Amino acid sequence: MDSKDRLPDEAFRARKRHRPGIDAVLCDAGRHPRGDAWPARKRALQILALHADNQVQVAAEGGIGAILGAMQGHPESEEVQAAGCKALLILAVNADNQVQVAAEGGIGAILGAIQGHPESEEVQAVGCTALQSLAVNADNKVKVAAEGGIGAIFGAMQGHPESEEVQAAGCLALQCLALNADNKVKVAAQAQVAAEGGIGAI
Numbered sequence: 001m002d003s004k005d006r007l008p009d010e011a012f013r014a015r016k017r018h019r020p021g022i023d024a025v026l027c028d029a030g031r032h033p034r035g036d037a038w039p040a041r042k043r044a045l046q047i048l049a050l051h052a053d054n055q056v057q058v059a060a061e062g063g064i065g066a067i068l069g070a071m072q073g074h075p076e077s078e079e080v081q082a083a084g085c086k087a088l089l090i091l092a093v094n095a096d097n098q099v100q101v102a103a104e105g106g107i108g109a110i111l112g113a114i115q116g117h118p119e120s121e122e123v124q125a126v127g128c129t130a131l132q133s134l135a136v137n138a139d140n141k142v143k144v145a146a147e148g149g150i151g152a153i154f155g156a157m158q159g160h161p162e163s164e165e166v167q168a169a170g171c172l173a174l175q176c177l178a179l180n181a182d183n184k185v186k187v188a189a190q191a192q193v194a195a196e197g198g199i200g201a202i
Helices: 007-014 019-031 038-048 054-058 064-072 078-091 095-103 106-114 121-134 136-145 148-158 162-178 181-196
Strands: none
Touching: 007 106, 019 078, 054 064, 054 078, 054 095, 064 078, 064 095, 064 106, 078 095, 078 106, 078 121, 095 121, 095 136, 106 121, 106 136, 106 148, 121 136, 121 148, 121 162, 136 162, 136 181, 148 162, 148 181, 162 181
């Protein structure tokens, strides 16, 4: 099925308008950085960012900073944290955005979401997927591990052993990180600790 058939007509029209839609969302975000409508704004950014050109445009017009600002402003909101992680993982499909998200503190923001909402299956799953998306970049593999990402992923998997979504997202993220030789050792060591503690992770 074509992507436009999966999107509401209004969202597809906004996606086709590229800059105007992005400008409107980001302008509103700037005026109301702590408003209750942030999840809706993030959903709009997610829809816009499904288009490859828009992934570049959203980043160029400050979208990454706006998303991170909202996540920092609403650390207790499961909805905002989940929406923020989703928006970042979509933007990080673009190689340049992988670098920019990491440079602006995106890895720490995602880890903060994971660690701040351990009971949320959605945040755990989408957070792990966002880390995987960023870790496609070789330098980010190192950064994610350095900031405690491997332990956070194992924690998510151990905290939701019955969740297929969390288990799959965690495994894929660890596989991506383990493509780095040093990370492979760290992942193996963490898996051994989990096994010795009687907790299965992967």
